Every structure is written in structure tokens, then in C-alpha cells.
Amino acid sequence: MVAIEVPEVDYTDYTNRQLAAVPLAFLVLALAIIGGWFVATGAPANLGLEFTGGVELRIADDGDNVEQQIQTAFDREPDSTRAIPGDDVVVVTFQAAEDDPEGLANDLQDQADAAGLTTTAVDQVSPSFASDTARTALFGVALAFLGMSVLVFALFRTFVPSIAVVASAFSDLVIPIAAMNLLGIQMTLGTIAALLMIIGYSVDSDILLNDSVLRRTGAFYESVSRAMRTGVTMTLTSIAAMIVMAVVAAAFGIGLLRDIGIILSVGLCADLMNTYLMNVSLLRWHKFEGVAR
Numbered sequence: 001m002v003a004i005e006v007p008e009v010d011y012t013d014y015t016n017r018q019l020a021a022v023p024l025a026f027l028v029l030a031l032a033i034i035g036g037w038f039v040a041t042g043a044p045a046n047l048g049l050e051f052t053g054g055v056e057l058r059i060a061d062d063g064d065n066v067e068q069q070i071q072t073a074f075d076r077e078p079d080s081t082r083a084i085p086g087d088d089v090v091v092v093t094f095q096a097a098e099d100d101p102e103g104l105a106n107d108l109q110d111q112a113d114a115a116g117l118t119t120t121a122v123d124q125v126s127p128s129f130a131s132d133t134a135r136t137a138l139f140g141v142a143l144a145f146l147g148m149s150v151l152v153f154a155l156f157r158t159f160v161p162s163i164a165v166v167a168s169a170f171s172d173l174v175i176p177i178a179a180m181n182l183l184g185i186q187m188t189l190g191t192i193a194a195l196l197m198i199i200g201y202s203v204d205s206d207i208l209l210n211d212s213v214l215r216r217t218g219a220f221y222e223s224v225s226r227a228m229r230t231g232v233t234m235t236l237t238s239i240a241a242m243i244v245m246a247v248v249a250a251a252f253g254i255g256l257l258r259d260i261g262i263i264l265s266v267g268l269c270a271d272l273m274n275t276y277l278m279n280v281s282l283l284r285w286h287k288f289e290g291v292a293r
Contacts, residue, residue: 006232011221011280016289019281023274027171030178037181045177048188051134053096053127054079055105060118061088073115074108080186084253089120096127137192144196145169148203155207160286161214165206167282168274172202175270176263185259194260198267201238205231205275213283220287224280231275239268 011019034044049056059066061083070081070092080093094108105124112119148169153162173195177187185191212227213220246261 006229008225009228009276011224011284016281016285019277019284023171023278026175026270026273030171030175033178033181034174043187045180045187046184047134048186048191049093049095049123049125049130050189051130051137051187053125053130055094055108055125056123057092057094057108057112057119058089058121059092059112060120061090062118066090066117069115069117073117074111082255084255096125096130133189137189141173141192141195144199145173148199152203152207156210156214158214158286160282161210164279164282164286165203165210168206168271168279169199169202171274171278172198172267172271176267179266180259180263183262185262188256188259190256191259191263194263195267197264198271201235201264201268202271202274205235205271206279209275209279210283213287220284224276224283228276232272235268235272239265242268 037046038044059070067081067083067090070078070090074094076094078092079095081090083090094104096104105122109119109122149162149166152165156162156165176195176198179185180187180191208231209224209227213223216223216226218226242261242264244261246258246265249255249257249261
């Protein structure tokens with residue numbers, strides 16, 4: 001069994017501003033990317049079919065340059081085309097537009113048939129249903145974040161340690177969304193589930209750190225080091241598992257699991273940075289400067 005050695009960090013070499021500067025810089029950059037995406041597209045991320053509406057065709061891959069044929073088979077350009085090697089199919093997605101006819105799915109299937117393509121399945125999502133789904137998903141994420149925040153404040157009943165956990169969780173959520181935009185990963189119900197998992201991972205490591213510093217015996221740096229030995233080991237193990245999942249899923253053409261693995265890997269890396277830099281700086285300020293002892 002491989003043991004993970006967590007190095008000792010001498011936090012006395014760095015000021016609170018220096019510790020917080022790196023995670024805050026990443027947070028500002030992530031917010032700038034999301035803001036720019038919203039200005040350019042009207043949405044904070046690349047929305048999938050579940051949130052925009054449209055048609056998805058699954059076309060049999062017979063090995064005869066199917067993807068090349070798809071580019072000329074339809075009277076409109078597909079929004080995305082991805083091959084699934086394990087199923088020998090190519091998934092072609094057309095997102096909904098304002099001028100789409102009611103029988104769009106049938107029209108696209110007829111065009112595929114006319115081009116000699118074999119359609120194995122057709123799925124259509126109406127824009128109104130997709131809009132309702134998007135609102136429900138957004139409400140679910142907001143409710144989970146709000147519930148987490150209330151629970152944290154109830155546990156610690158002190159402003160600075162509680163806000164440190166909430167700020168870290170917020171940054172852990174924002175950074176993966178920005179990474180999704182840069183990597184071309186769409187926001188779907190599956191990736192929303194990954195973001196909800198990140199909230200759970202983030203709170204777990206932050207509460208471990210806060211509990212060790214505020215409620216257990218020992219000096220501040222000793223408590224931080226104790227929490228790091230457990231927290232960093234757990235997070236690195238999870239990152240390794242997510243990377244393996246993403247690589248295996250990519251090899252077998254399982255796009256959703258690949259995307260979830262990438263999102264969780266980015267989120268967990270962000271969590272390491274936010275927990276042991278930003279959260280530690282806020283806790284140290286609270287312990288030695290912000291509150292009279």
C-alpha cells in the first residue's frame with residue numbers, strides 16, 4: 001500500500017495576505033471568465049440539451065466516414081458531434097432556436113435518412129421543458145449551498161470561521177465552472193451533480209480544519225498540521241480516483257463520466273488551495289489578530 005507523505009508547511013514564513021493572495025487571484029480569474037461567458041452567450045456556462053432544448057440523434061457508426069457525412073447531411077450545422085466507440089454510434093446534437101419548426105426532430109431524421117445515415121434513436125427536448133429543468137437545477141444548487149451555509153454557522157456560531165468555510169466552498173464551486181467553459185464541457189444534469197458533490201467535499205475538508213483548530217487541544221500550527229495530514233491524504237486519494245475515472249471513461253467513450261471526473265479533479269485541487277491557504281489565513285487572523293484573546 002502506498003503511503004502519502006504530507007509535508008510540514010511553515011506558515012510563519014508567510015503573512016495572511018500572502019496566503020490569501022493565490023486563491024483570491026484564482027477566484028477573481030474564474031469570476032471574470034464566467035462573467036465574460038455570460039456577456040458573450042447569455043449564460044454563465046455552456047448549457048447542454050437538457051437546459052436549452054433541441055434534438056439529439058444517435059447515428060450508427062459503420063466505419064464509413066460517418067462523421068464526415070454528418071457535416072453535409074443536414075441543412076443546419078450540428079452544435080456538437082461526439083463518437084461513442086463502445087456503442088458504435090455518433091451522437092449529433094442540435095440545440096433549439098427561436099425559428100425551429102414543431103416537427104424539427106422528424107425533419108432532421110428525414111435528412112439523415114436521405115443522406116444514407118442510420119438513425120438508431122431520436123430524443124427531443126422542448127425549450128419550455130428545458131427552461132423549467134434549468135430553473136430547477138439552479139434552485140437545487142442554490143438550496144444546497146444555502147443549507148450548507150446555515151449548517152456551518154450553526155456548528156461554529158462564530159462569523160470568521162464560518163465565513164471561511166462558505167467562501168472556500170463558493171470558490172471551489174466557481175473555479176470548476178470556469179474550467180468547464182475553457183474545456184468545452186457542457187452544463188448538464190450530470191455535471192450539476194458533480195458540482196453538488198464538490199460542495200460536499202469542500203465542506204468536509206474545511207470543517208475538519210476548523211474543528212481541529214477551534215475545538216481540539218493544541219497550538220494553532222500543530223492543529224493545522226494535524227488536520228492537513230488527514231485532509232490532504234483524503235483529497236489526494238479522491239483526486240487520483242477521479243483522474244483514473246476520467247481517463248478510463250475517455251478511453252471507453254463515456255462522455256458523462258469523463259466530464260464528472262474532470263470537474264471533480266479541478267474542484268478538489270481548488271479545495272486544497274482554498275482550504276490550506278485562504279481558510280488558514282482567515283483562521284489565523286481570527287485566532288491572533290481579529291479577536292482579542
